[in-house]
Amino acid sequence: MKESSPIGIFDSGYGGLTVFRSIAEKLPDYDYIYLGDNARSPYGDHAFETIYQYTLECVEWLFSKGCNLVILACNTASAKALRTIQQKDLPSKYPGKKVLGVIRPTAEVIDSFTKTKKVGVMGTRGTVNSESYLLEINKFFPKIKVYQQACPMWVPLIENNEHMQPGADFFVTEYCNALINQSSDIDCVLLACTHYPLIMPKLTAILPAGIEILAQGEIVADSLVDYLKRHPEIESTISRTANKSFFTSGDSKTFDEHAAIFFGEALQSGKMK
Template structure:
């Protein structure tokens, strides 16, 4: 099975594209909604929460996990891959969302001016800066934290005047720098794609993060048969949340565009 993990609902934007592109596999989606958002947490807390989530998914039979959370990808992924995974689950893999987006951004940017918006933790970690610079040191990278957007999305305020005002304020310093490419460095933000595109303007390429991650995953599975052959292909999907399953079912169904049923679990 393939596990998809996020601190809340944002990862559903990624999962929606993954299951559309790769429909034959079996999936488990886990949302740590009880402890969301991760954006204001310490690096130590994010690491522990992400490790607990990964343990849960591996114990449920997943051989591959996608951390569909930029904060967890920036604060916990590398340490999990380098220290925890080799000793605890040496035959399993964990992938994040930052590298796939950085790779595409470098290709898309004509004038080497890339903007990144995300949670406070993701921006302060400079994970995108490091990944982008590793691929092209001549890039000009401009970032801005937008901490208010995750709670607005979690409350379902997708088409709201207040939300548009927050996006405008968030993008203003990046537009002043004449960016030509924008990375939405939080998996919640694609739910506001129309608003981001409208406010960013036609000269700015706003990357479709969920689609990019899904395509990169498909490419990864083609290249790594040792992982792909271990994945269950029964087309089953299980949803788990650490908070109210009723709330998750209601909001999750809106984000996915289909009815879902989840089970509440406790991470340890």
């Protein structure tokens, strides 16, 4: 009997569930393990070395559960840990294992969403300060000008389920205006944090009409479909019983209560050990 080898999906908290949801819709037959490092989230303001260490520990835990492929469904982890894990840890300790992020898939397609070639990126301080999107988008599309805006209050509002309350309007408006004030020609805004799709109604109402607001879930899911087609040696190892397991480093009951908002359905998690 073939051993279970699910696709691992990691996030510092809940936001990666929006990406997981899109992936599971595109690839419903595979097995998945989701891990949220809620005990140590949010990652956005931590130092590079701390984020790398936390992310590596969680990736190694997913490897220990049989995952041969892990998706970092977290922009901060993708920005500050992915490259080091890919270049340092995988070759020396985990040959044959793969870890992918969410930044490159988005950068590869961003050109098709902008006519003015002026793109806004809204993310955590960690993602913005890393300049990962500036570098990746410039690598593929040198003519695109990227404007960034850190939105440090959005994740706490969302994780406390306050994001759709009137009190959140101030912070949503403040960061949107700060971005648009950098250039009135921005015609595409990338939500470079997997939490942010939950405030899409407010963003649509506040940002100028005609701006395309881009969430990452479907883009990352499409990219994974393509990746598995191009890498049958990885695809063939993934087990297919349509099983989804959820784990958290924090309190399971609290995770379950909040996670349903992001995943769109009730779920039951286990404790990371």
